[in-house]
Every structure is written in structure tokens, then in C-alpha cells.
Amino acid sequence: MQKIAIIGLGLLGGSLGLALRGKEFVRLGWARRKETREEALRRGIVDESSENIEDIISQSDISILCLPIPRIIEFGEKYAAHFKKGSVVTDIGSVKGAITSPLEKALVLYGVFFIGSHPMAGTEKSGIEAAFSELYKGASVFITKTSQSSSAALETVKKFWQTINTRPVEIGVLEHDELVAHTSHLQHIAALAITEAVLDCDPDTLKLRYAGCAGGFKDTSRITSSSPQMWREIIEHNQPAVLESVKEFEKRWLNIIKIIENKDFDALYQEFAKGKKMRDEWLKSRGL
Amino acid sequence: MQKIAIIGLGLLGGSLGLALRGKEFVRLGWARRKETREEALRRGIVDESSENIEDIISQSDISILCLPIPRIIEFGEKYAAHFKKGSVVTDIGSVKGAITSPLEKALVLYGVFFIGSHPMAGTEKSGIEAAFSELYKGASVFITKTSQSSSAALETVKKFWQTINTRPVEIGVLEHDELVAHTSHLQHIAALAITEAVLDCDPDTLKLRYAGCAGGFKDTSRITSSSPQMWREIIEHNQPAVLESVKEFEKRWLNIIKIIENKDFDALYQEFAKGKKMRDEWLKSRGL
Incomplete structure (x- = not known):
């Protein structure tokens, strides 16, 4: 059985452990706080845990960094020499540009492969107490490919996400960051x-x-009830793309307001009808 | 037992009928379409129905106009002479200024009392098929009072809404329209x-x-999946207040965007933290 390291046991890491229960992996978990590691063992989120991060990553075939963005970058670089040689490292960060360049560089020196992941899953809650096994069910997971990416490592990461019934979507790093600025950060x-x-x-x-x-x-x-620190970090690490999505919103907003100011309520009806149609089609595409 | 007329059997009227089941009223229902009236009888939404609106309102102690805003105004004026003398007419419209002035005027001539209501309940769906008995549960219901309002009629309408476990809140007409522009129309x-x-x-x-x-x-x-026609009508009948709420949003929006443009991410954290605190306190006030 392959060993998998879940580094960070909050909402994302904890839910990942729960989703992996009964799958063909030994789940090794790390969290900074002792109480979190104990809770993870108690709830069956991981099979084993350790306070020593090197212990865990040195024996794991896949390591998943389920940490805040700055910690993903920091930990990936700091522990680069300690991942198992030939293993694959991925993450769950909401931006990929800021994470991928430093980690690709840091890990390649040690024969370790980095492939970025971003599961489109989450709630406004955080912490292990908010973790639940269905969080990822049916979610798209963006898998970022660069000119440096190993095809085998990409395949490994893709298969990993398929194991827990998500839908992997390959995408470029920049393209990803622009995309989620529109579909998530703007909101x-x-x-x-x-x-x-x-x-x-x-x-x-x-x-x-x-x-x-x-x-x-x-x-x-x-989503205003989400972690303020997490959202500060996401927008901080995706500022240019976020400002592009902001322009896109403002263009639509100003058009609608102008229609209302002009009392052109037939046109307002048309906008509402267009919006409903677009959203209903999206819902339908999801089987919702 | 008092007789109650539910005029219009869509999401709001249909859910009202269901919520009133087993309460001390005979529920008389009217809908334009025969299929809707039959469906209302089949699902136990009303006790009796008729295609003849005069039949129903002439015998009812309370009539509730559960129609689109323009129809509320039109029907209230058109059938003013047919409501039972001394009875109370109310409605469920999302704006109150545009409805209250014409209907107060029209009904007072016939010894009928008009008191506006606006239950803060709804979904993005519409039609009788979307009706459910819990729609109103725990909702605030604004009851609009004017200098013309009869205290007894106001009390009747208040008690009526309490019967189905909503929370009546007395408010002025203009104050109401400004309020819901902020809490609902803007969204x-x-x-x-x-x-x-x-x-x-x-x-x-x-x-x-x-x-x-x-x-x-x-x-x-x-809520983009809501009825385009309904939202066109709501904004059309509350345009000045909506434009005020728009300004309120734009002030906040521009402040946040400026912070992001300036890369002042500490300030961005503070904004997110403030927003979370405000929303979490609102949730708490609702016991959510």
C-alpha cells in the first residue's frame, strides 16, 4: 500500500483524510497542534500521526500540503530535502502561480516532483472540527501542468484525486489563477x-x-464568514488576476446600474432573464 | 371561523395556504389558471376555490393579495367595491410605497381597510409547485403603518401573521422601501x-x-435564478431607494478595491475580519 502524507489537518486536510478512509493508502498525518493530531486519530481521519514532519514525508509516496498558502511555500522549501526521493508533492492552495514556481525549483534538486492541485471545495468554516467526508464529492480539481511537469507525476496526482470521486481538470498555472479570480475570488x-x-x-x-x-x-x-486570514492570503497571492476579474464585474455592474438610472426596465428584464438563463444552464450542467 | 381569501396561488400564496392548514380560518383561494386552483385543492393548500374573484373576496374577513406588484395594485383598485365591508386587505409585495397609496385610497371609499405586509420569505423558485409549508417559518414580516391606518386593522394583520409563526415588525412605508433596497434588492x-x-x-x-x-x-x-419579471417589477417600483443602496455598495466596493490595488493586505485582512464579525453576529441573532 502506498503511503500518503497529509500535511495540515484543517477543513481541507481533515476532509481529505476522511474521504480517503477505506481507500488503498496508509494515511500519515501531521498538524502543528497536538490536540489536532489526537482528534485526527480519534475521528479516523488518519491512520498514523507524528509531530515530526520529516518522519512522515520521508516515507510517503505522495505528500499533500493542506496548509495556508504562505505555509505551503515555506514548508515545501524548508523540508525539500526530506521528502522521499522520487515521490510526488502536491497541495490544495487556491492560487497556483505563487506556489508552483518556488516549489518546482526547490524540489527538483532532490529528485522530488511537484504538481499543483486546487480542489474546488470548501465551506466558510475552518479547522478539523469542520471536516467532513463528503467535502470533495463531485468537485472539480485543477491540476496545474508546467513545462517542467513530469507526466508520470501528473498522472499520479490525477489518479489520486480520482480515488475520492473528484473530477481532475488539467490547466496551466496562469490560466488557473485568472480562472479562479473570476469564479471564486471575485465573489x-x-x-x-x-x-x-x-x-x-x-x-x-x-x-x-x-x-x-x-x-x-x-x-x-x-462566504464573508470565511477565514479573513485565508482570504487575505489568497488575494495577496493573486492580486493582478483579481483586479482583472474586478474590472469584469464592474463592467457588468455599471451597465446594470445605468439601465436602472435610465428607468429602462425592459432592458433590466432582459438582463435578469439572461442572468437566470446562464445560471440555470450552469446548474443543469452540474445535475443540480 | 373567519374566512380568508388567498388571491394568487404561486410560491407565496401557495405556501401561505399550506402554513394556514389546521389554523382557525376557512381558506378560500383564487388563481387565474384552472390547473392551479385544482392543484391547490388537491394539495390541501385551500379549502375552497373559485374562478370568480368577487365571490371569494366578498365573503372574506381578510384578503391577502399574493400577486406580482402591478397585479396587486390593479386588482386592489379593480375589485375595491367587492371586498366585504369592514374587512381587511393586505398583500405580500416586496415594495410598499407603490402599493399602499393607491390601495388605501381605493379601498377606504368602500369601508375596507388596507394594511401592507411584506414577509421576508421566498426562494429563487416560483409557482405553486414550489410552495411549501415552512416557507414563512420564523420570517420577519414588515407591516406598514401610515397616518391613515386603522389600529384595529393593523392589529388584525399582525395577529394573522403571528398565526403562522412569523415575526411582525411595524414600519413606515418609505422606511420599509429603503430598508429592503439595502437588505434584498441590492443583492x-x-x-x-x-x-x-x-x-x-x-x-x-x-x-x-x-x-x-x-x-x-x-x-x-x-437569486439570479429568480423570476426576471418579478425582479424587474420590484426594482421598477423602488428605483430611488435601490439607487441609494447601490451607492452604499459602491462606496464599500471601491474602498476594498483601492486597498487591493494599493497592496495593503493588512487593511484587507481588517476588512474581511470586520465583515466576518458583522455577518457572524447577524447569524447569531437568528440562532443560526
Whole structure:
């Protein structure tokens, strides 16, 4: 049986361990906090754990860095010499450019292969207590390929993600970062602005606003309850692509506002109808 | 037992009928389409139905207009002479200014009391097939009071909504329209702009975008799947307040974008942390 290192046992790492239960891997887990490692063993998230990261990665055929973006980069470089020779290292980071270049460079020196991964899965919660086995079910997982990528390592990473019923999608690093700026990062900025526009007000107004907030507010703002540190890091490491997606949003926004200002409500109907059609088709493509 | 007229048996009217099942009312239902009336009887949404709207409203102590905004105004005026004398008419419309002034005027001539209602409940779906008994559970219901309002009628409407476990909140008409522009209408515009920014692109890009859309996109865009006609009408009848809420959003949005442009990621963290705190407190206030 292949050994797999899960480095970091939060929502992503913990859910990965749960999804891998009963699959053909020995799951070795590392987390900084002792309580987290104990919880991971107790819940059957990993088969073995150690406080010593080198112990784990030196015997693993695949290592998955389930850490915040800066820690993925830092750990990949710091422990480069300790991964098993010929093994494959991947990650779950939401940006790929900032992670892939330094880690490819650092690991190749030791005969270790790096292939970036980004599973499109998550919730607004974080920590091992939020982990659940179905988190990844049916999710797309972007697997980033560069001119340096080993085809065998790419295949290994792809197969790994298929094991837990996700849908691997090969993509270039830059293309990935532009894509997720549009489909994910932009939404976090919009949700934040929505939340502030509604809830950042004087206490009397706030009381009424609370009464006026229902399902529409709840869902459009949900991801504002995500980890502020994580989202700061994601946007920090993808700033240019995020600003491109912002322009794309502003173009659409300003067009809609202009229509409303002009009281051209037939045109407004057309925009709403177009948006509904596009979203309903996306839902349909997902079988939702 | 009091008789209650549910005029319009879509998502809102149908769910109201279901919520009222077993309460102390005889539920009389009207819908334009015969199939809808039959479906309402079959599912136990109403006790009796008729194609003749006058039949129903002339014998009802409370009439609830569960129709699109223009139909609420039109029907209220058209059938003003047919409501039972001394009865109370209310509605479920998402704006109150455009509805309250004409209907107060029209109904007072016939000794009928109008009190506007707006339950903060709904989904992106519509039609009787989407109706369910729990739609209103725990929802706030705004009850609009004007200088013309009868205290007794206001009390009747308040008690009515309490019967189905909602939380009535008295509010002025203008105050209501400004409030929901912020807590609900704004979100529909933002969700539309998000949807267009992500999905309005060439077919090759779209295929990738589909793969890149996960929970964040799904929830921030959910209400884009709502009825385009309904949202056109809501914004059409609340344009000035909507444009105010738009300004509120733009102020927050531009501030966040400037922070990202300036690469001031400590400040970005602070914004995300503030947003999370505000939303988590709102969630907590709802026991969520």
C-alpha cells in the first residue's frame, strides 16, 4: 500500500483524510497542534500521526500540503530535502502561480516532483472540527501542468484525486489563477461589500436591517464568514488576476446600474432573464 | 371561523395556504389558471376555490393579495367595491410605497381597510409547485403603518401573521422601501453582475468557468435564478431607494478595491475580519 502524507489537518486536510478512509493508502498525518493530531486519530481521519514532519514525508509516496498558502511555500522549501526521493508533492492552495514556481525549483534538486492541485471545495468554516467526508464529492480539481511537469507525476496526482470521486481538470498555472479570480475570488470581494453595505451602520438602523435580512442576504454574504486570514492570503497571492476579474464585474455592474438610472426596465428584464438563463444552464450542467 | 381569501396561488400564496392548514380560518383561494386552483385543492393548500374573484373576496374577513406588484395594485383598485365591508386587505409585495397609496385610497371609499405586509420569505423558485409549508417559518414580516391606518386593522394583520409563526415588525412605508433596497434588492443586482462576470463569455472559456464554479459562486449567484419579471417589477417600483443602496455598495466596493490595488493586505485582512464579525453576529441573532 502506498503511503500518503497529509500535511495540515484543517477543513481541507481533515476532509481529505476522511474521504480517503477505506481507500488503498496508509494515511500519515501531521498538524502543528497536538490536540489536532489526537482528534485526527480519534475521528479516523488518519491512520498514523507524528509531530515530526520529516518522519512522515520521508516515507510517503505522495505528500499533500493542506496548509495556508504562505505555509505551503515555506514548508515545501524548508523540508525539500526530506521528502522521499522520487515521490510526488502536491497541495490544495487556491492560487497556483505563487506556489508552483518556488516549489518546482526547490524540489527538483532532490529528485522530488511537484504538481499543483486546487480542489474546488470548501465551506466558510475552518479547522478539523469542520471536516467532513463528503467535502470533495463531485468537485472539480485543477491540476496545474508546467513545462517542467513530469507526466508520470501528473498522472499520479490525477489518479489520486480520482480515488475520492473528484473530477481532475488539467490547466496551466496562469490560466488557473485568472480562472479562479473570476469564479471564486471575485465573489469573496463582492460578498464582503454586500455585507458592509447592509450591516455597517448605526445600532438603530442595524436592528431593522437584521429584520430585513433573509435568504437573499444570507446566501450572497455566506462566504464573508470565511477565514479573513485565508482570504487575505489568497488575494495577496493573486492580486493582478483579481483586479482583472474586478474590472469584469464592474463592467457588468455599471451597465446594470445605468439601465436602472435610465428607468429602462425592459432592458433590466432582459438582463435578469439572461442572468437566470446562464445560471440555470450552469446548474443543469452540474445535475443540480 | 373567519374566512380568508388567498388571491394568487404561486410560491407565496401557495405556501401561505399550506402554513394556514389546521389554523382557525376557512381558506378560500383564487388563481387565474384552472390547473392551479385544482392543484391547490388537491394539495390541501385551500379549502375552497373559485374562478370568480368577487365571490371569494366578498365573503372574506381578510384578503391577502399574493400577486406580482402591478397585479396587486390593479386588482386592489379593480375589485375595491367587492371586498366585504369592514374587512381587511393586505398583500405580500416586496415594495410598499407603490402599493399602499393607491390601495388605501381605493379601498377606504368602500369601508375596507388596507394594511401592507411584506414577509421576508421566498426562494429563487416560483409557482405553486414550489410552495411549501415552512416557507414563512420564523420570517420577519414588515407591516406598514401610515397616518391613515386603522389600529384595529393593523392589529388584525399582525395577529394573522403571528398565526403562522412569523415575526411582525411595524414600519413606515418609505422606511420599509429603503430598508429592503439595502437588505434584498441590492443583492439581486450584485448577484446578477456576478453571474454575468463569470458566465457571459466565449464557449471555450465557459467550459473552464463551469469547472471553476463551486460553492462560493453557487450561493452568491443563487437569486439570479429568480423570476426576471418579478425582479424587474420590484426594482421598477423602488428605483430611488435601490439607487441609494447601490451607492452604499459602491462606496464599500471601491474602498476594498483601492486597498487591493494599493497592496495593503493588512487593511484587507481588517476588512474581511470586520465583515466576518458583522455577518457572524447577524447569524447569531437568528440562532443560526
